[in-house]
Amino acid sequence: MLSLLAQALTLGKDISQQMQLGEWQRVGELQEQQQELLRQLDSMEVPKDATLQGKIEQLSLQIQALTEQQLLISHARKDVLLTEIKKSNKSKQMNNAYNQNS
Numbered sequence: 001m002l003s004l005l006a007q008a009l010t011l012g013k014d015i016s017q018q019m020q021l022g023e024w025q026r027v028g029e030l031q032e033q034q035q036e037l038l039r040q041l042d043s044m045e046v047p048k049d050a051t052l053q054g055k056i057e058q059l060s061l062q063i064q065a066l067t068e069q070q071l072l073i074s075h076a077r078k079d080v081l082l083t084e085i086k087k088s089n090k091s092k093q094m095n096n097a098y099n100q101n102s
Contacts, residue, residue, distance in 0.1 A: 001044050002052065005059040008037045012066035019073045 011034040018026045046053065 001041065001047065002055055002059070004037050004041050004044075005056060005063070008034050008041070009059055009063050009066070011037065012063050012070075016066055016070060016073075019070060019077075024077075 011030050015027055015030045015034065018024075018030060046056065
């Protein structure tokens with residue numbers, strides 16, 4: 001379980017790095033890999049050992065923190081994309097109006 005969590009955390013860090021670089025296709029690929037690991041983890045039983053539980057909680061919190069940061073980046077990107085779409089639509093409308101009046 002710890003190994004899978006560590007792999008999920010590593011993928012989370014890679015996802016964040018690729019987001020910063022704007023490599024959105026790679027982000028999607030890495031997110032799919034991470035989701036598969038998390039599905040595997042979801043089906044596992046949490047160990048009874050308190051030490052292991054502490055390590056699992058620590059890794060889980062780190063993954064959660066990365067995911068929250070990634071959501072903020074995604075929302076900011078969404079806002080930028082919406083602004084670009086609006087500008088593009090306005091430009092098309094202006095071009096169409098110009099062509100109709102010509």
